[in-house]
Amino acid sequence: MSTAAIFSLSSPNLSYKPTLAFASRTLPSDQNHSKTLPVLTSYSNRLQLLKRNLSSASNLGFGFGRNLGFCVRAEKNGEGEVLDEVEEARKTSTMPDRFRYLTKEAPDPPVRWPWFVALSFLTYAWRAVLWELSNWKKLGFAILGFVGYLLKFALAVIYHFIGDPITYLIMTVETALYSIRAFYSTIVAYAPVPELTAVIMLSSIVLAIGEATVPHAASSQSLLITLSGLIGYATVRGLIIEPFFFTLLVGIFAFSRLVKKRDYVSSALPVAAALAAVGEPWVRVLAIGSYLALAIWHHWKKLSIGKQEVEDVATKRNLPLPLLGIALAIGVRLAAKWAGHRHLTWMIV
Structure with missing residues (x-):
């Protein structure tokens, strides 16, 4: 019986048909207590034998869980094909309908700790980016300051040689602007x-x-x-x-x-x-x-x-x-x- 069960579980149709449907068997009510004990004992022996056969069959690709559920070890390219194969296996099973809900896989709780790891890496990377940007900002301000010092030095050199003419030119322009302003104010007021x-x-x-x-x-x-x-x-x-x-x-x-x-x-x-x-x-x-x-x-x-005067027509009058x-x-x-x-x-x- 064990050999038949093993070959039956390893077959492609993923079905196991026992010789006796012990889960749905009932004892007649008119039998006495002395006849009931041997039957229960035979049922328990058969159940233990079935568990051993199932444990030996799990090495061929099937494993039964704690609640007599099973999972299929199938490697496919798509997730939809695996689910279809599981549903076909459930349909061809001889398990009673009231126990079939036990074979459904419970959804795994969402795993959140990888997000904390990724968040820590993102925080570190962002801090590194900010630090690098601050370094670039300091470098840019340093370059601008150096260029400013160079321009001041060039202006000082130019002013050293032609400073007096530039000063006089600035004073002349300033005096002219103030004179125009005073002249305009005088016209407006007086x-x-x-x-x-x-x-x-x-x-x-x-x-x-x-x-x-x-x-x-x-x-x-x-x-x-x-x-x-x-x-x-x-x-x-x-x-x-x-x-x-x-x-x-x-x-x-x-x-x-x-x-x-x-x-x-x-x-x-x-x-x-x-x-x-x-x-x-x-x-x-x-x-x-x-x-x-x-x-x-x-x-x-x-x-x-x-x-005699020659009449001259004026074409332009200024x-x-x-x-x-x-x-x-x-x-x-x-x-x-x-x-x-x-x-x-x-x-x-």
Whole structure:
């Protein structure tokens, strides 16, 4: 019987068919106690023999657990094939249905300790990465500091040789910026709008007289008119004394008459415009009257000699820069005054 059981368990159909189904056998109730003992004894002997056969059959690939369950030692490529083979073995078994749940494998509890090992390694690796990054950061700051020291050394060497010209250049630029700022602040705060308006009107009268007598008298010498306007502004600000002011005006007239070979009206135009702009009231009247008389004499002289004027259509008219500057100063002053008034109004409201 043991040999048959061994060969039966080692067969491919994974089934064991005992000769007697002792698990489902019952004794008749009408038998006496003396007949029951031998039967139970034979059952126990057969059970021990079955256990020995099963233990010997476990060496062929089967093993029975504690609750008469079994596990199959099969090596397959996929997990699904192993489960299918186990299910087929359960279906072909002769075990009663009420005991088949005992053959199911209990799921293993999840193993968590490898995660702690991996976490420890990850923590160590992250600490190592942070330490390495800190070293790289220190190295980068050290390199930047060294480059900074090199740049300072190069600047010191350059300044040692050309330090004074650089210092003077910086001082000049700073002085120019502060002067422009002070000039703008003066225009915003103290620009005399009535006086500047009178300057524009009187200078425009002189320029109109010159242009009416000699075409392009103002457009052809815009640089001299600008220079005379700067000289007049310097005189008003007290930077130039009056004798030197008249000397410069005489020099401008001589340059235009002798060097540029212009007529008297064109040569006297910058001088008359400067005197009409910044002179005293009697000087303004004298300058405008004298220039008007000069223009009339020049026009009468040309008519007396029979020289006909050729009408020249002006294609390009350049506005004198001094008048443009005065107009801008008036506009800035009025805009600043309006903005300040509006600001105070908003604050009061």
